[in-house]
Amino acid sequence: MAANSHFQGWVAHDPSAADGNMNWGSYTPKTFEESDVEMEISHCGVCGSDIHSLRSGWGPSDYPLVVGHEIIGRVTRVGKDVKDLKVGDRVGVGAQSECCESCRPCKMLQESNCNRMTMTYNSKHSNGDKSYGGYAKSWRGPASFAIPIPDGLLSEFAAPLMCGGVTVYSPLVSNGAGPGKRIGVVGVGGLGHFALLFAKALKCHEIVAISRSSSKKEDAIKLGADKFIATGEDPEWMTKNANSLDLIISTISGSFPLDQYLQLLDVNGTFVQLGAPDDPLPSFSPLGLIFKNLKIAGSLIGTRQHIRDMLELAKETNLQAWVQVRPMEEANQVLVDFEKGLPRYRYVLKN
Incomplete structure (x- = not known):
C-alpha cells in the first residue's frame, strides 16, 4: 500500500x-x-x-x-x-x-x-x-x-476496554482496589459500568454504586454492586453512609457537591475524579481532608502495561x-x- x-x-x-x-x-x-x-x-x-x-x-x-x-x-x-x-x-x-x-x-x-x-x-x-x-x-x-488482544476475548468486548475500561482500571489498581477494600462508584454509565465490573473482578470487599436516582439500581447490582445509594431520593444519604468507603471513583462529568461525597470516605480514603466537567467543581472545606487524611486525585487513561494487565484480567474473569x-x-x-x-x-x- x-x-x-x-x-x-x-x-x-x-x-x-x-x-x-x-x-x-x-x-x-x-x-x-x-x-x-x-x-x-x-x-x-x-x-x-x-x-x-x-x-x-x-x-x-x-x-x-x-x-x-x-x-x-x-x-x-x-x-x-x-x-x-x-x-x-x-x-x-x-x-x-x-x-x-x-x-x-x-x-x-x-x-x-x-x-x-x-x-x-x-x-x-x-x-x-x-x-x-x-x-x-x-x-x-x-x-x-x-x-x-488475548485469544478468547471477543473483539466487541475488547474494543471499549481500550479507553473506557482502562480509564477506570488504572485508578482502581493504582489506589489498591482489591480484597478488603470498600469501593464507591459515582455514576452508572459507560465508565461507571466498567468500574463496577472491574471492582468485582478485582475481588473488592464491598462495591457501592452511587447515582442520583434508583433507575439503574437493578443494572448496578447485576454489574457487581453490593449496595446502591440514590442521592436524590434520600436526604440522609450522607450521614447514613459516612466513613464507609476507602476509595471513590467518580465518573460523572456534571458539577457535583464534592464536600458531600468526601463525607463517605473513611480515614486515609481517596477520591478520584475521571469525568471532566465543563464547569469548575464547587468549593469545599479543607477541614474534611485534614481530619481524615483524605486525598483528592485525578486520573487520565492508563499505560500500555495497564492495558495489557486489564485485558488479561478481563479474559481470566470472563468480564463482559x-x-x-x-x-x-x-x-x-x-x-x-x-x-x-x-x-x-x-x-x-x-x-
Missing part, C-alpha cells in the same frame, strides 16, 4: 458533525514509517470524548477529523523495525497512539502522562502528520501502541462489557442515540 494512500472513514468537517453530520469519505493517514503498522478495523467503541472532540467542546478541533479511539482490528502491514507484531495479529489501540519516550513520565513508564503525547485522533504525530481515529476501515500508526454492536454505516445515528443517553452501556461500531 502506498505511503500516501487514502483511507475511508467518517470525516467531520465542523462542529455540527457531533449532531450526526459526519460524512463518509477519504482522508490521508499518517505517512507510513518502518516503526508503524496498519490494521483493518473490525470494531471501534464509541466514547464520550468522541462527541466532545467532534463538537470542539474542549477547544477548537483540527478539522477534518476522524474520531474513535477504542479500535480493534487485524494487522495488514508491518514496518521493518517492528519486531513483536506480524500480519494477521489482532490488536487494539486506545486513546494514545504515541509518546515522546524521553520526558520524565515516559522514563517512569507512565507514558499516559507524556508531556508530548499523541492522542489517537485530533493530535499530531512526532513527524508532524495528523492523527486519525477508528470510525473508519483502516488505521495506521506506531506499532508500540498497538496492543495484542454491556455493549450494543451497531454497523459502522450507522455511526451518525449512533452519535444521536448516544447524546440521548440510550446506550446500556457502550456502543461499538462494527465493520
Whole structure:
C-alpha cells in the first residue's frame, strides 16, 4: 500500500458533525514509517470524548477529523523495525497512539502522562502528520501502541476496554482496589459500568454504586454492586453512609457537591475524579481532608502495561462489557442515540 494512500472513514468537517453530520469519505493517514503498522478495523467503541472532540467542546478541533479511539482490528502491514507484531495479529489501540519516550513520565513508564503525547485522533504525530481515529476501515500508526488482544476475548468486548475500561482500571489498581477494600462508584454509565465490573473482578470487599436516582439500581447490582445509594431520593444519604468507603471513583462529568461525597470516605480514603466537567467543581472545606487524611486525585487513561494487565484480567474473569454492536454505516445515528443517553452501556461500531 502506498505511503500516501487514502483511507475511508467518517470525516467531520465542523462542529455540527457531533449532531450526526459526519460524512463518509477519504482522508490521508499518517505517512507510513518502518516503526508503524496498519490494521483493518473490525470494531471501534464509541466514547464520550468522541462527541466532545467532534463538537470542539474542549477547544477548537483540527478539522477534518476522524474520531474513535477504542479500535480493534487485524494487522495488514508491518514496518521493518517492528519486531513483536506480524500480519494477521489482532490488536487494539486506545486513546494514545504515541509518546515522546524521553520526558520524565515516559522514563517512569507512565507514558499516559507524556508531556508530548499523541492522542489517537485530533493530535499530531512526532513527524508532524495528523492523527486519525477508528470510525473508519483502516488505521495506521506506531506499532508500540498497538496492543495484542488475548485469544478468547471477543473483539466487541475488547474494543471499549481500550479507553473506557482502562480509564477506570488504572485508578482502581493504582489506589489498591482489591480484597478488603470498600469501593464507591459515582455514576452508572459507560465508565461507571466498567468500574463496577472491574471492582468485582478485582475481588473488592464491598462495591457501592452511587447515582442520583434508583433507575439503574437493578443494572448496578447485576454489574457487581453490593449496595446502591440514590442521592436524590434520600436526604440522609450522607450521614447514613459516612466513613464507609476507602476509595471513590467518580465518573460523572456534571458539577457535583464534592464536600458531600468526601463525607463517605473513611480515614486515609481517596477520591478520584475521571469525568471532566465543563464547569469548575464547587468549593469545599479543607477541614474534611485534614481530619481524615483524605486525598483528592485525578486520573487520565492508563499505560500500555495497564492495558495489557486489564485485558488479561478481563479474559481470566470472563468480564463482559454491556455493549450494543451497531454497523459502522450507522455511526451518525449512533452519535444521536448516544447524546440521548440510550446506550446500556457502550456502543461499538462494527465493520
